[in-house]
Amino acid sequence: MRVLVITGAGVSAESGIPTFRGKDGYWRNLDPAKLATPTAFQNDPKLVWEWYRERRERIRKSEPNPAHQAIVKLAAYAREFLLVTQNVDDLHARAEWEGNTLAREKIVQIHGDIFITRCSYCDLSSRNERDKEVGGLPRCPECDGLMRPGVVWFGEQLPLGEIQRVENFLDENACDFALVIGTTATFGYIIDWALRAIASNGELVEVNPEETSLSRFATHLIRERAAVALPRLVDQIFAQPPKL
Numbered sequence: 525m526r527v528l529v530i531t532g533a534g535v536s537a538e539s540g541i542p543t544f545r546g547k548d549g550y551w552r553n554l555d556p557a558k559l560a561t562p563t564a565f566q567n568d569p570k571l572v573w574e575w576y577r578e579r580r581e582r583i584r585k586s587e588p589n590p591a592h593q594a595i596v597k598l599a600a601y602a603r604e605f606l607l608v609t610q611n612v613d614d615l616h617a618r619a620e621w622e623g624n625t626l627a628r629e630k631i632v633q634i635h636g637d638i639f640i641t642r643c644s645y646c647d648l649s650s651r652n653e654r655d656k657e658v659g660g661l662p663r664c665p666e667c668d669g670l671m672r673p674g675v676v677w678f679g680e681q682l683p684l685g686e687i688q689r690v691e692n693f694l695d696e697n698a699c700d701f702a703l704v705i706g707t708t709a710t711f712g713y714i715i716d717w718a719l720r721a722i723a724s725n726g727e728l729v730e731v732n733p734e735e736t737s738l739s740r741f742a743t744h745l746i747r748e749r750a751a752v753a754l755p756r757l758v759d760q761i762f763a764q765p766p767k768l
C-alpha cells in the first residue's frame with residue numbers, strides 16, 4: 525500500500541497547541557499572522573523571538589495525541605509512506621505506536637522546524653539557539669548575523685529541498701490513499717499534491733470538522749476531529765481487501 529498523509533494545525537491543536545486562526549492563537553493581543561513575517565522580525569526581532577521561545581516551551585510540554593499515534597501505525601503497515609506536515613512542532617516525530625516511531629525520511633516539514641535556529645545571512649543552522657547570544661538575541665557563531673527560527677514565514681518560499689522530496693515521492697508512483705487531516709488547505713500546493721497522489725484511482729480522504737477548499741475533491745469526507753477519527757480510519761484502511 526502506498527500512502528500520502530498531509531497534516532495541518534488541526535492535528536497539533538488537539539495536543540493543546542494553538543492554531544494561528546481564531547482568538548486562541550493571539551499572543552499578548554497580537555495576531556500571529558502578523559508576527560510570523562520577515563517584516564515583524566526586521567522591526568522587532570526580540571518580540572518575535574519571545575513569541576517563538578514561548579511556543580517552543582509549550583510544544584515541549586505537549587504530548588502527541590491519538591491522531592499522531594494512528595499515523596505512526598499507518599506508516600508501519602504501509603509499504604510506502606510519506607507524511608507532509610505544515611506543523612513546525614515535533615509531535616509527529618515524538619509519536620509512538622507499539623514501539624515504532626516515524627523515521628525522519630518519512631516526514632517532510634514543509635513549513636520548517638521550530639526547534640531549528642538558523643542564520644538570516646549564511647547557511648548555518650543549529651538545534652541549540654543559545655550557542656551564542658548577544659542582548660537576548662541569538663547570533664551566528666560564523667558570521668555574527670542575527671539568527672532566526674527555522675520556520676517558513678508568511679510571504680516566504682517553501683524550502684526547495686523539501687518540495688523536491690514530495691515531488692520525488694509523487695513521481696515514483698500513484699498512491700492508494702491520500703489522507704488530508706486538519707488543514708484548511710488554503711495553500712494551493714496541498715490540493716495539488718493530494719490530487720496528484722491519487723491520480724489513477726486512489727482514495728482522497730479528508731478529515732476535518734469543517735468544509736475546506738479540498739472537500740469537493742475528496743472521495744471520503746470525515747467531519748470529525750482528527751484524534752477521534754484517525755484511529756478508526758486507519759483500522760478501516762487495513763480492513764480493506766487489497767486492490768488487484
Ligand SMILES: [Zn+2]
Pocket residue numbers: 643644645646647648664665666667668669
Ligand atoms: Zn551566519
